[in-house]
Structure formats: C-alpha cells, structure tokens
Amino acid sequence: MYKHIARSQSGFTLIEIMVVVVILGILAALVAPSVIGNVSEARITAAKSDIRNIQNALEMFRLHAFRYPTTDEGIEALVSSPADADASDKWKGPYLPKVSNDPWGRPYLYLSPGTRAEIDVYSLGRDGQPGGDGEDADIGNWNLD
Numbered sequence: 001m002y003k004h005i006a007r008s009q010s011g012f013t014l015i016e017i018m019v020v021v022v023i024l025g026i027l028a029a030l031v032a033p034s035v036i037g038n039v040s041e042a043r044i045t046a047a048k049s050d051i052r053n054i055q056n057a058l059e060m061f062r063l064h065a066f067r068y069p070t071t072d073e074g075i076e077a078l079v080s081s082p083a084d085a086d087a088s089d090k091w092k093g094p095y096l097p098k099v100s101n102d103p104w105g106r107p108y109l110y111l112s113p114g115t116r117a118e119i120d121v122y123s124l125g126r127d128g129q130p131g132g133d134g135e136d137a138d139i140g141n142w143n144l145d
Helices: 014-065 074-078 085-090
Strands: 109-111 120-123
Touching (some): 014 120
Antiparallel strands (some): 109 120
C-alpha cells in the first residue's frame, strides 16, 4: 500500500561544526587585539575632534561677544544665548548644534580663564580622573597635536 520514498539526508556532522567553530575562534583571537586597539585610538581621535570644534565655536562666540563664555555659562553658551544681557545682545549663535558628551559619556569640561591656556576645554579620558596615561590621559585644547 504505502511506498517508502528514499530521500538522502544532508547536513553537517558535529565534527564539521566543531571545526568551523574552532576556526572562527582562532580568527577572532587574531583580529580582536587590533580591533580593540583601534577602538581606543578612535575614541581619543573623536575627543580631539570634538574639542577642536568646541574651540572653534568659542572663537566665534568671542568674535561676536568680545569675550569667552564664563566658566559658569560654560559651553552651553554656544548653544543658547547666555543670561548676561550684554553678551545676549551680541550673541549670533547657536555656534554648535548641541553640547555633546565625550566618547566616554561624560560632559566636556570648560574653564575660563583656563589653567593651561586662555581657556581650557578638555576631557578627563576613559577613567574620568585628572592625569593618567594612554586612554586615561586628559585630552585638552592644550595638547591636541
């Protein structure tokens, strides 16, 4: 009555799957160190680029208001007019579309007058602490080169 139709079954054996997983693991072990190193370098480069943009916006603010924003006004004065009536009359902003955080998720810091330059715009790096080396080092408008 019923006829059995023989069908060939194809698929991967457990050994073939394990070989592929091992090969992928070896490739990941070879590629991961270079990718991780590039991520750190990319964050530092992004912070330097952001600081340059903020510095340029601060220079434009200064051209219009004849002064830099105070430390209390901060870099937020580049996005919205400061409360100071004299500065707000001369404010031609926004000088930046928004105030962004550094690549590690913390706000950029601003001092006017600065301790290292006329004004200081900086990030404390990955660790969020003053000083440090490598990705933990402070990145500011005084050391962008």
